[in-house]
Amino acid sequence: MKALLAAAEKFGTPLYVYEEERLAAALAWWKRALPGFAAHYALKANANPALLALIRREGFCADAVSPLEVEAALRAGFLPKAITFTAHAPSSEDLAAVHASGVEITVDSLQAIERLARVAPGARVGLRVNLGIGAGHHGHVVTGGRGVKFGIPREEVADAITLVSSKGLELAGLHQHIGSGILDPKPFIDGAEALLEVAAPLARSLAFLDFGGGFGIPYRPEETALDLMALGEELGKRVNAWRGEHGGKAVMRMQPGRVLVASSGSLLTRVIEVKRSDGATFVATDTGAHHLVRPMLYGAWHAIENVSRPQAPQVQVTVTGQLCESGDVLAAERMLPLPLAGDLLAIRDAGAYGFSMASTYNLRARPAEVLLGDRGAELIRPRESPESLLG
Numbered sequence: 001m002k003a004l005l006a007a008a009e010k011f012g013t014p015l016y017v018y019e020e021e022r023l024a025a026a027l028a029w030w031k032r033a034l035p036g037f038a039a040h041y042a043l044k045a046n047a048n049p050a051l052l053a054l055i056r057r058e059g060f061c062a063d064a065v066s067p068l069e070v071e072a073a074l075r076a077g078f079l080p081k082a083i084t085f086t087a088h089a090p091s092s093e094d095l096a097a098v099h100a101s102g103v104e105i106t107v108d109s110l111q112a113i114e115r116l117a118r119v120a121p122g123a124r125v126g127l128r129v130n131l132g133i134g135a136g137h138h139g140h141v142v143t144g145g146r147g148v149k150f151g152i153p154r155e156e157v158a159d160a161i162t163l164v165s166s167k168g169l170e171l172a173g174l175h176q177h178i179g180s181g182i183l184d185p186k187p188f189i190d191g192a193e194a195l196l197e198v199a200a201p202l203a204r205s206l207a208f209l210d211f212g213g214g215f216g217i218p219y220r221p222e223e224t225a226l227d228l229m230a231l232g233e234e235l236g237k238r239v240n241a242w243r244g245e246h247g248g249k250a251v252m253r254m255q256p257g258r259v260l261v262a263s264s265g266s267l268l269t270r271v272i273e274v275k276r277s278d279g280a281t282f283v284a285t286d287t288g289a290h291h292l293v294r295p296m297l298y299g300a301w302h303a304i305e306n307v308s309r310p311q312a313p314q315v316q317v318t319v320t321g322q323l324c325e326s327g328d329v330l331a332a333e334r335m336l337p338l339p340l341a342g343d344l345l346a347i348r349d350a351g352a353y354g355f356s357m358a359s360t361y362n363l364r365a366r367p368a369e370v371l372l373g374d375r376g377a378e379l380i381r382p383r384e385s386p387e388s389l390l391g
């Protein structure tokens with residue numbers, strides 16, 4: 001707590017703070033649980049260069065969904081062959097740029113196969129498939145199953161494979177990503193079984209099978225963490241049996257994002273004022289949905305601590321942001337040690353899809369980011385300059 005107070009004092013608020021020790025623990029946990037899978041960290045969760053460098057040093061590869069994410073991964077030292085590109089609806093320009101950087105591309109439509117063949121004749125390509133299995137903490141993040149925009153539907157997979165060869169491309173592997181924030185092991189196992197089944201006839205020719213990401217973390221105290229060890233064992237068994245039966249040398253991959261970085265991050269914010277209105281107590285802060293959109297976008301729950309006054313009497317409050325939007329609520333009807341103006345609050349588990357989804361809405365600059373590690377508090381991204389917002 002002292003370190004949080006000191007960081008807020010030194011760098012100002014709102015401020016994203018990442019604890020290196022927690023990040024290292026999550027990376028180590030992952031490596032212990034899923035040693036048989038090459039882990040491509042999904043940059044979309046958090047692409048801060050300092051965090052990327054730490055993740056790379058721990059032996060992780062990278063997954064990017066835009067040319068700039070590819071560039072961020074390259075600058076953080078990931079080799080092109082350690083980067084996957086799994087964008088949805090990449091333009092011809094995107095495909096040409098990523099191909100030129102030496103990164104292998106996975107596409108998720110027949111039209112994208114044709115675009116790729118035009119800009120990168122003879123390229124190796126992965127196919128993202130939708131095998132009818134989807135899950136997620138909210139409808140917005142379910143990426144498999146019926147009615148979603150992602151992936152090549154099961155009934156078109158054979159046509160897609162034919163198209164790859166008729167266009168002179170080389171099929172490198174199959175990929176599936178079923179959704180995000182999943183705490184139940186079953187959809188992962190069902191998804192893996194479906195992918196292994198579709199891949200079986202191709203086993204000897206595929207270079208990879210990619211099971212995607214989606215591993216959730218317990219944001220609420222009553223939620224149970226995903227048992228990654230047990231899941232790793234279950235998936236490992238199925239993969240080994242598949243290899244035994246069908247052979248081939250396909251590398252098994254995954255694309256974890258949230259599970260690696262979420263719990264290392266906190267968004268620090270100062271209370272601007274505490275206001276009573278219509279029987280409710282509103283705690284207004286100097287941040288909001290422009291810096292952490294998850295509560296507004298998904299109704300997501302984040303633990304909030306009163307860092308300045310942990311012993312104050314608990315009261316029910318609604319913590320709000322600065323945006324001119326009634327929906328800019330960070331926590332509704334939450335018991336908190338009663339904050340006063342000037343108190344520091346820590347919004348926890350904000351390391352994934354926090355800064356990376358931040359915007360400059362209402363012309364508010366995005367927060368600075370700080371890494372708390374052995375060397376103390378290190379500024380790893382300066383606060384956005386107001387000038388840059390005025391264009």
Ligand SMILES: Cc1ncc(COP(=O)(O)O)c(C=O)c1O
Pocket residue numbers: 042044045063086143177179180181212213214215255256257258259
């Ligand atoms: C293709 C792909 N891979 C990986 C991820 C990472 O998901 P998560 O952060 O839930 O692990 C996503 C997130 O939506 C994705 O779309």
